[in-house]
Every structure is written in structure tokens, then in C-alpha cells.
Amino acid sequence: MAIVVQKYGGTSVGSPSRIEKVAEQIIATKNQGHSVVVVVSAMAGDTNRLVDLASQVDQNPSPRELDMLLAAGEQVSISLLSMALIKRGYSAISLLAHQAGIHTNNRFNKARIKDIDTRRMLIELQQGHVVVVAGFQGMDSEGNVTTLGRGGSDTTAVAIASALHAKECQIFTDVDGVYTTDPRIEASAKKLDHVSFEEMLEMASCGAKVLQPRSVEFAGQNKMPLRVLSSFTDGDSDGTQICYEPEVDRQHPVTAIACQDDEILFSVKSMLPLSELRTRLFAELAEADVEIDMISHQASAQSKDLNFTIARKDLVAAEDICKEFVSVKLISAYHCLKQLSKVSVIGNGMRSHCGVAAGVFATLQQQAIDVFLVSTAEIKLSVLMKQCDARLAISSLTKKFNLND
Amino acid sequence: MAIVVQKYGGTSVGSPSRIEKVAEQIIATKNQGHSVVVVVSAMAGDTNRLVDLASQVDQNPSPRELDMLLAAGEQVSISLLSMALIKRGYSAISLLAHQAGIHTNNRFNKARIKDIDTRRMLIELQQGHVVVVAGFQGMDSEGNVTTLGRGGSDTTAVAIASALHAKECQIFTDVDGVYTTDPRIEASAKKLDHVSFEEMLEMASCGAKVLQPRSVEFAGQNKMPLRVLSSFTDGDSDGTQICYEPEVDRQHPVTAIACQDDEILFSVKSMLPLSELRTRLFAELAEADVEIDMISHQASAQSKDLNFTIARKDLVAAEDICKEFVSVKLISAYHCLKQLSKVSVIGNGMRSHCGVAAGVFATLQQQAIDVFLVSTAEIKLSVLMKQCDARLAISSLTKKFNLND
Numbered sequence: 166m167a168i169v170v171q172k173y174g175g176t177s178v179g180s181p182s183r184i185e186k187v188a189e190q191i192i193a194t195k196n197q198g199h200s201v202v203v204v205v206s207a208m209a210g211d212t213n214r215l216v217d218l219a220s221q222v223d224q225n226p227s228p229r230e231l232d233m234l235l236a237a238g239e240q241v242s243i244s245l246l247s248m249a250l251i252k253r254g255y256s257a258i259s260l261l262a263h264q265a266g267i268h269t270n271n272r273f274n275k276a277r278i279k280d281i282d283t284r285r286m287l288i289e290l291q292q293g294h295v296v297v298v299a300g301f302q303g304m305d306s307e308g309n310v311t312t313l314g315r316g317g318s319d320t321t322a323v324a325i326a327s328a329l330h331a332k333e334c335q336i337f338t339d340v341d342g343v344y345t346t347d348p349r350i351e352a353s354a355k356k357l358d359h360v361s362f363e364e365m366l367e368m369a370s371c372g373a374k375v376l377q378p379r380s381v382e383f384a385g386q387n388k389m390p391l392r393v394l395s396s397f398t399d400g401d402s403d404g405t406q407i408c409y410e411p412e413v414d415r416q417h418p419v420t421a422i423a424c425q426d427d428e429i430l431f432s433v434k435s436m437l438p439l440s441e442l443r444t445r446l447f448a449e450l451a452e453a454d455v456e457i458d459m460i461s462h463q464a465s466a467q468s469k470d471l472n473f474t475i476a477r478k479d480l481v482a483a484e485d486i487c488k489e490f491v492s493v494k495l496i497s498a499y500h501c502l503k504q505l506s507k508v509s510v511i512g513n514g515m516r517s518h519c520g521v522a523a524g525v526f527a528t529l530q531q532q533a534i535d536v537f538l539v540s541t542a543e544i545k546l547s548v549l550m551k552q553c554d555a556r557l558a559i560s561s562l563t564k565k566f567n568l569n570d
Numbered sequence: 571m572a573i574v575v576q577k578y579g580g581t582s583v584g585s586p587s588r589i590e591k592v593a594e595q596i597i598a599t600k601n602q603g604h605s606v607v608v609v610v611s612a613m614a615g616d617t618n619r620l621v622d623l624a625s626q627v628d629q630n631p632s633p634r635e636l637d638m639l640l641a642a643g644e645q646v647s648i649s650l651l652s653m654a655l656i657k658r659g660y661s662a663i664s665l666l667a668h669q670a671g672i673h674t675n676n677r678f679n680k681a682r683i684k685d686i687d688t689r690r691m692l693i694e695l696q697q698g699h700v701v702v703v704a705g706f707q708g709m710d711s712e713g714n715v716t717t718l719g720r721g722g723s724d725t726t727a728v729a730i731a732s733a734l735h736a737k738e739c740q741i742f743t744d745v746d747g748v749y750t751t752d753p754r755i756e757a758s759a760k761k762l763d764h765v766s767f768e769e770m771l772e773m774a775s776c777g778a779k780v781l782q783p784r785s786v787e788f789a790g791q792n793k794m795p796l797r798v799l800s801s802f803t804d805g806d807s808d809g810t811q812i813c814y815e816p817e818v819d820r821q822h823p824v825t826a827i828a829c830q831d832d833e834i835l836f837s838v839k840s841m842l843p844l845s846e847l848r849t850r851l852f853a854e855l856a857e858a859d860v861e862i863d864m865i866s867h868q869a870s871a872q873s874k875d876l877n878f879t880i881a882r883k884d885l886v887a888a889e890d891i892c893k894e895f896v897s898v899k900l901i902s903a904y905h906c907l908k909q910l911s912k913v914s915v916i917g918n919g920m921r922s923h924c925g926v927a928a929g930v931f932a933t934l935q936q937q938a939i940d941v942f943l944v945s946t947a948e949i950k951l952s953v954l955m956k957q958c959d960a961r962l963a964i965s966s967l968t969k970k971f972n973l974n975d
Contacts, residue, residue, distance in 0.1 A: 181626035221586035223657040233664050234649035237642040244639035245627050252628040259638050
């Protein structure tokens with residue numbers, strides 16, 4: 166029997182009655198003759214409740230203990246969902262991450278899955294059980310509870326689907342698929358029936374919240390068929406399928422526009438040759454788990470300016486390192502510009518169509534939108550702008566590239 | 571360094587501010603030079619919240635899944651308490667039951683601890699950590715989460731203290747010790763500084779809620795020094811110590827009076843020789859996990875009446891079995907009397923003092939209280955009465971045996 170892995174997010178299991186609806190959906194899949202593994206997030210609001218409890222005890226809690234605390238959230242949702250399935254006469258068994266064999270490294274709060282020992286899950290599936298696995302969490306080599314960071318349940322689902330060689334991994338969420346751009350920002354956004362893996366990866370990395378980037382990476386490594394669906398509509402939509410086959414070129418060069426808010430631009434004046442500073446500074450930032458997003462590429466070898474962007478959550482760590490570099494005279498000064506947005510146009514068609522960059526810059530200039538930094542990739546062009554300009558940029562670019570057709 | 575095990579119940583860790591108070595108390599013990607293992611219950615109200623969620627999904631939830639659900643409660647309290655200790659500069663580590671090596675049988679909802687693999691706890695203690703263990707829960711041989719039943723955290727604490735050969739096991743609760751009788755029922759009740767193990771065991775079995783009977787049994791098997799203390803007063807009380815040494819006979823033959831409400835009396839008319847029925851019926855009841863408490867001892871060999879009491883929670887299971895026995899003509903009829911209380915007078919002094927039974931019956935008769943069943947043990951006499959008579963019985967017996975001195 167083919168295995169289908171389904172993932173339900175926090176709003177999908179946000180109340181006992183929502184959990185009953187999810188149980189019905191799982192049973193429909195089971196009745197199609199599939200073996201079903203379900204990955205569940207904590208009930209909506211529960212993780213925030215736990216984070217709030219922690220912050221009442223310590224504003225900066227121990228990472229290990231925070232993971233121990235947060236993991237209680239999925240423990241509640243998996244057991245309630247299993248109860249709902251059992252009540253309907255379907256055998257089901259809930260498994261915590263360590264029981265499901267999900268092994269991670271020991272980076273608390275942002276652990277990475279190393280491997281999955283599928284033996285227990287396979288035994289339960291062979292016995293006909295629906296296997297309900299706690300998303301978001303894992304176990305390190307010492308048996309400690311770890312978590313994968315927000316959105317980690319997507320990664321759990323894709324990793325399990327890959328390990329079990331599932332037929333499909335279905336991500337159920339509160340939207341009915343992947344859109345050309347966030348429909349809350351741009352009302353004319355359209356749902357995509359298909360999106361290529363490369364496009365999805367760029368979209369996830371560029372701020373589209375529908376899938377966690379790491380889960381898309383995982384899917385790509387294993388060519389796992391992936392589908393995004395709504396758990397709130399009744400099966401009349403096929404959602405969005407993420408495809409691996411080389412596609413017929415689209416009519417439009419651009420498939421989607423993504424936006425990442427809360428970017429911070431650092432400008433650093435080096436006292437070293439720039440290539441040397443870059444190596445040393447970026448090594449320090451990596452050590453402190455600061456992710457660097459965009460980097461300026463200066464044409465001139467004499468330039469002493471290094472520009473890069475980071476996410477707001479890493480601001481304190483990045484500033485600490487820059488201050489240290491100032492104090493030991495590796496840089497003479499730095500400053501940072503906050504409240505920026507990175508708007509990215511993404512499309513497989515950019516491989517064969519020229520002129521996308523020209524179109525982007527002309528459109529932004531028409532709207533008098535300043536561009537602070539640009540980064541390009543084969544199927545993506547990202548521009549950094551003031552956060553207050555992002556909505557206008559998205560709407561103008563949507564029209565320019567006919568994404569509302 | 572001597573190990574001290576402390577157990578904090580749900581009200582003791584009922585809020586972040588209560589958890590901070592508990593952290594201070596643990597630090598005081600740690601600063602006395604002890605290695606400290608702490609066993610914690612779920613935050614007050616949390617278990618009820620989870621039970622309520624379960625009942626919204628299924629009124630009669632899967633026992634395995636219910637244990638999975640309920641175990642989330644202690645996961646929250648142990649991590650918050652560890653955070654509070656770490657914030658104060660004391661290293662601490664929370665351990666779930668499976669991490670702490672607590673192995674149980676697989677009777678979900680009422681599992682029994684089989685053994686404790688202390689290796690992880692000892693490693694953490696050697697590194698100077700305060701070890702914070704989830705009470706109430708365990709792991710069966712297949713790695714499933716089990717729970718020990720309400721009050722099970724007491725048993726976890728005593729079992730861990732025994733396994734670690736601790737110097738003392740301290741049960742912190744919302745009362746400042748063991749009383750001659752429940753002070754909420756009888757205002758003149760007095761706190762006992764010492765109570766013998768045998769008395770404590772009878773008291774716990776007869777409805778005194780301060781300790782779970784199984785935890786007292788465990789303590790006795792290992793002669794573990796046990797103390798009941800309040801977590802709400804600041805160290806000026808030594809609570810009640812449970813002693814194993816043969817004591818000097820007390821001035822009074824009776825040490826304490828316990829009361830168990832919600833007893834149900836079954837009267838069964840046998841169609842078999844009574845000894846045969848008793849064997850068969852009690853075997854069936856045991857199979858269904860119905861605990862029989864008091865049993866009538868009929869003087870006459872010709873008697874066809876069997877009387878016994880059970881707890882209200884087991885009523886449905888016991889009635890099902892009686893109905894089955896009626897249908898296969900092993901008994902001709904049965905009836906049950908509800909809302910009864912078992913009032914027990916308990917005291918080591920009863921070994922050497924005569925006339926306690928006479929005193930009990932005279933006192934009850936003076937108050938016109940009907941007695942339905944009597945059971946005796948070496949240091950205990952229990953009488954079954956209407957629940958509405960229990961308060962008067964306790965207060966009269968308190969006076970009769972001078973427990974308010």
C-alpha cells in the first residue's frame with residue numbers, strides 16, 4: 166500500500182471540533198486505500214501560551230528547557246487527534262519525535278534532522294494504524310528533546326515522507342495553495358496549480374510563508390512529490406503541486422512575487438582588504454548563528470565598504486560582533502538601516518526571457534521607489550527597499566508581469 | 571554528597587510566581603550541601619484542562635492516548651522550574667520519565683513502576699545539576715508513555731529516592747503536615763510531628779489524601795525516610811516525619827481518624843456455596859480492575875449473602891459483572907447502596923490498648939449513627955456509614971479519643 170504523509174498546521178487543529186474535521190479528512194485518505202502518516206503542529210495559540218509562560222519565568226530562557234517546554238504542545242494535539250480517529254473506529258497511534266525515530270543535532274530551538282529511524286512507524290503502519298507524529302520536534306544523540314524552529318512541522322513531514330518513500334507529502338494549511346503573491350497584500354493574486362521546485366524554494370527563502378524553506382530543500386533532495394492544500398475547504402481543490410519535471414516555459418517570465426519584511430541593512434567600513442574582512446566577519450556571524458541574506462558586490466577593488474542584510478531577530482548578535490570588530494580596529498565604523506523589505510520576482514521563465522531586471526527597475530523608478538541593494542539568481546531577482554514602499558512595489562510588479570491574469 | 575528528593579504538587583507549582591518560590595526553596599536545600607532531585611506534578615488546573623479537552627473529543631478516550639495527553643502537563647512544569655533555577659544561576663536539567671529511566675508496566679492510566687535506571691540522573695547529579703523529573707509518568711517496555719494515576723507523583727518521588735538511596739524524601743504540599751484528621755472536616759484536628767509508617771499506610775489507604783497509598787508502600791519497602799511539608803510556609807515547620815523505629819506507645823490508643831467518601835456497598839444473593847461465589851466473583855472484579863475494599867464476614871456457613879464495598883469510579887464495571895452473574899444464574903439478585911463513607915480510627919496504640927472497638931461503637935450509638943459494615947486490622951478499625959453521618963462521627967470520635975488535645 167502506498168504511504169501518504171499529511172501535515173496539519175496549528176490552525177487546522179486549533180480546537181477539538183477542528184481536530185474532528187481533520188480526523189474525517191484523514192479517514193477519507195485512509196479509505197482510498199492508503200497507509201497514512203500524519204504530522205501535526207501544536208494547537209494554534211498553544212505555542213504562544215507556552216512561550217508566554219516561559220517569559221514570565223525568564224525573559225531569556227535556557228534553550229534546552231524552552232525546547233522541553235514547547236514540545237508539550239504537539240504532545241497534546243497528536244493525542245487528541247488519535248483519540249478522534251479511534252472514536253471513529255480507526256486504529257491510530259500517536260508518536261512523539263523520539264518514539265518516531267526523529268534524530269536531530271543538538272542545536273536547541275533550531276535543530277536539524279540528521280536521520281529518521283523508521284522501524285517503529287513501519288511496524289505501526291503494517292498493523293494498519295494511522296500513525297500520528299508530533300511535528301516540530303526531535304531528539305538529539307543524548308536523548309534530549311529538541312525543536313526545529315517555527316514552521317518545523319513542514320520539515321518533519323517532508324523528512325518522514327522521504328524516509329518512508331511516500332507517494333506524496335500533503336501540507337494542509339489555512340490557505341488553499343501557493344499564490345502568485347501574498348493575497349493579503351495584493352488582492353489580485355492568483356492561486357498556482359503547479360509551481361516548480363526551484364521556484365518554490367526561492368519563494369520560501371524570499372519570505373513566502375506557505376512552506377518552510379528547509380522543508381522544500383528536503384523535498385528537493387528526495388524529489389518528494391509535495392502538495393499544498395487547505396484543511397478548511399472540502400476536497401474540491403487540488404491545491405498547488407510542487408513539480409520536479411522540466412516544465413514547458415510559461416507564458417510569463419515571472420511566476421510569483423515574494424516579500425520579506427524586517428530586513429536590516431548593515432554598512433561596514435573596513436580597515437582591512439575587503440576580501441579579508443569579509444571572510445573574518447562572516448565567519449564570526451556564522452558562529453553566532455546570524456544568517457546573512459543579501460551581500461553587496463562592489464565593482465572596485467579599492468572599495469572599503471561592505472553591505473549585507475540580516476533578519477531583525479539577529480540584530481543584537483550582529484551588532485555585538487560589529488562593536489567587537491570596531492574595538493579591535495578591524496572596521497572603522499558601521500551603521501544599520503532598519504525597516505526594509507526585500508521584494509523578489511521569481512520565475513523559471515527568467516532562464517529564457519531577458520529583460521526582467523530592466524522591467525523591474527523601470528517599474529520601481531516609475532513609482533519613485535528607492536532601491537538599496539540588489540541580488541540576483543538564475544530564476545530570481547531581489548531588491549531591497551523601504552518597508553513602506555513594498556506594497557506599492559508588489560502591486561506595480563504584479564501588473565507589469567501580468568500575474569493577475 | 572547526600573541526595574535529597576523533593577516532590578512539589580500541582581498547587582505548589584500552580585503559577586510562574588509559585589514556581590519561582592519553589593526554586594528558592596530548592597536552592598536553600600542545595601546550599602545546605604545536598605544533591606537535589608526534584609519531582610514535580612503538573613501545574614494545578616492543567617491536568618483538568620487536558621482531561622476536559624480529551625472529553626470534548628471522546629467521552630471515553632483511548633487509555634494510551636489519554637496518558638500521552640496528560641503527560642504533557644508535567645513537561646510544562648519541569649521545564650519552567652528548570653528555567654527558574656537556571657535564571658538564579660543554578661544549573662538544572664529537566665528530565666521526562668523516559669529520560670530519567672522510570673520503567674513501568676503497560677497498564678495505561680494506572681501503571682506501576684517496575685524499576686528505575688538511575689544512570690542518567692546520577693550523571694547529572696555528579697555534574698552538579700539540580701535534576702527536575704516529571705512526576706506521575708513512566709515508560710513501558712515498548713517505549714509508550716504511561717501514567718501512574720492521580721497522585722502518582724508521590725510514588726515517583728519515593729521510588730526515585732529509594733533507587734538513589736536518598737537521605738530523605740520530602741513531600742511538599744499545600745498542608746503543613748499530616749493531621750489527626752482532615753482539618754477541613756474537623757477544625758480541632760492537630761498536626762502530628764511524627765507518625766509511624768504503619769499508621770501512615772492505613773491512613774493513606776483509608777482516605778487521607780496527603781499521600782498516595784502506593785508511595786507509602788514504596789517508602790516502607792525501602793525504609794525511606796519520608797517527610798510531609800508545606801511549600802506555602804517558609805521553613806519554620808518541620809512538617810510530619812514518617813518513622814520506622816518502634817515507637818514508645820502513645821498516650822492515646824488512637825493516632826488519627828481518616829474518612830473515605832463515595833463508597834458503594836454491594837449486596838449479592840448467591841446461588842452457589844458462598845466460598846465458591848466469592849472466588850469467582852472477586853476474580854472477575856479483579857480482572858476488570860475493580861478494587862474491593864471492605865468485605866462482610868458472615869458467621870453462618872449457610873448464609874447466601876455477600877457484601878462488599880467498592881469506589882464510585884468502579885460502579886459501572888462492577889454492575890456489569892453482577893448483571894452477567896445474574897444472567898448465568900450464579901447470583902439471584904444484587905443491589906447497591908450509594909453515598910456511604912468509611913470512617914477509620916487508626917493507631918499503633920491499638921496493638922496494646924483494648925476497648926477501642928467498644929469505644930467507637932458506643933460513640934456512634936450515642937449519636938444514633940447506623941453502621942453498615944465493619945472491618946478491622948491490627949492498628950485500624952473501619953466502619954461504613956451514610957455519608958451524611960461522617961462529619962458527626964469524626965467529630966465525636968475526635969473528642970472520644972482526645973485527638974484534639
